[in-house]
Amino acid sequence: MTTLPQLVTALPKAELHVHLEGTLEPEMLFDLARRNRVELPYESAEAVRRAYDFSRLQDFLDIYYAGTAVLQTERDFHDLAMAYFRRARADNVRHVEAFFDPQAHTDRGVAVATVMRGFLQAVDDAPDLDLTVYLIPCFLRHLPEEAALATFDALRPYLDRLAGVGLDSSEVGHPPRNFQAVFAEARSAGLKVVAHAGEEGPPEYVWEALQLLKVDRIDHGNRSLEDPRLVAELCARGTPLTVCPLSNLRLAVVKNLESHPLARMLAAGLKVTVNSDDPAYFGGYVNDNYRQVAEALRLTPADLVALARNSFDASFLPEAAKRGFDDEVLDVARDFGVVMSG
Numbered sequence: 001m002t003t004l005p006q007l008v009t010a011l012p013k014a015e016l017h018v019h020l021e022g023t024l025e026p027e028m029l030f031d032l033a034r035r036n037r038v039e040l041p042y043e044s045a046e047a048v049r050r051a052y053d054f055s056r057l058q059d060f061l062d063i064y065y066a067g068t069a070v071l072q073t074e075r076d077f078h079d080l081a082m083a084y085f086r087r088a089r090a091d092n093v094r095h096v097e098a099f100f101d102p103q104a105h106t107d108r109g110v111a112v113a114t115v116m117r118g119f120l121q122a123v124d125d126a127p128d129l130d131l132t133v134y135l136i137p138c139f140l141r142h143l144p145e146e147a148a149l150a151t152f153d154a155l156r157p158y159l160d161r162l163a164g165v166g167l168d169s170s171e172v173g174h175p176p177r178n179f180q181a182v183f184a185e186a187r188s189a190g191l192k193v194v195a196h197a198g199e200e201g202p203p204e205y206v207w208e209a210l211q212l213l214k215v216d217r218i219d220h221g222n223r224s225l226e227d228p229r230l231v232a233e234l235c236a237r238g239t240p241l242t243v244c245p246l247s248n249l250r251l252a253v254v255k256n257l258e259s260h261p262l263a264r265m266l267a268a269g270l271k272v273t274v275n276s277d278d279p280a281y282f283g284g285y286v287n288d289n290y291r292q293v294a295e296a297l298r299l300t301p302a303d304l305v306a307l308a309r310n311s312f313d314a315s316f317l318p319e320a321a322k323r324g325f326d327d328e329v330l331d332v333a334r335d336f337g338v339v340m341s342g
Helices: 004-010 026-036 045-050 057-070 074-090 102-106 112-129 145-161 176-188 203-211 222-226 228-237 245-250 262-267 286-297 301-313 319-335
Strands: 013-019 093-100 132-140 164-168 192-197 217-220 241-243 272-274
Touching: 004 286, 004 301, 004 319, 013 074, 013 217, 013 241, 013 272, 013 286, 013 301, 026 045, 026 057, 026 074, 057 102, 074 093, 074 112, 093 112, 093 319, 102 112, 102 132, 102 145, 112 132, 112 145, 132 145, 132 192, 145 176, 164 176, 176 192, 176 203, 192 203, 203 217, 203 222, 203 228, 222 228, 241 262, 245 286, 262 272, 262 286, 262 301, 272 286, 272 301, 286 301, 301 319
Parallel strands: 013 093, 093 132, 132 164, 164 192, 192 217, 217 241, 241 272
Antiparallel strands: none
16 A cells, blocks of 8 residues: 555655855764864764754754854855755655855855855756756845845856855844845846745745845745735746745744644645745655645645645756656656645
């Protein structure tokens, strides 16, 4: 008898919400610290893991930004990205749209060129894994928009290698409306735009992301369900939500996975996807998120197939590539005897 975990393993997937700096496993943290002679306030990788006890987003961000201190050279950024690409491919991820935070590095003296050359070399190596990768730099919303505009200017030599731009970091008190100018510049340069909204912030932040930033996707978006009119708008636009169940659990966005809104999002007709966010910190990569939320919410095989299909449909891949991956997902569904409605 086929089990849901077997189906999860077999399904091709895209991952659309993962922060490359958030894939820095404790073992690599120590390896890079030794390589770059950086002192860490932890005695071991296990001690680092014990520190991953978060009660809110800011608790995580404090450790997350501290961990970036070990990333200093092109080789470091390449190695970090490749380690994640291999791990994602082991979960049958076929396409990744990966976030990274340039300001987390430039603010400590690492040049944008160093970050980009390291990550781009990894992107160029990814096809050897049968994986395509798009890069999406994010602006840190706790910093002023002037800093974001300066970062965008520094990224201009690389715009042809970027899929879009995003907005992340501390959400509450830093609404999307603060970043209208830099998002307008990105859109005028032909880039896609996405934004974290509605994770800890209110539904109003999702409205602002839609109406003022004119985003193509909402990252997280959990609190959208508090506003029926917003849900209707998201459905009408077909705006995808990149949902991260284990992240939501570890950051106390939800009390437990049984109360996670993913099933209600699906039932409401929202185009939701499942992603890992910062898997090194939240205890699970893509398949872990699929399996655990499926068990907690009693999702059906058809639900899992729908989520995998959504992941490609919500991506920034060319339409022909989306159709190809969709056919692959449906082939797996047929092999597993999954009956799809509609």
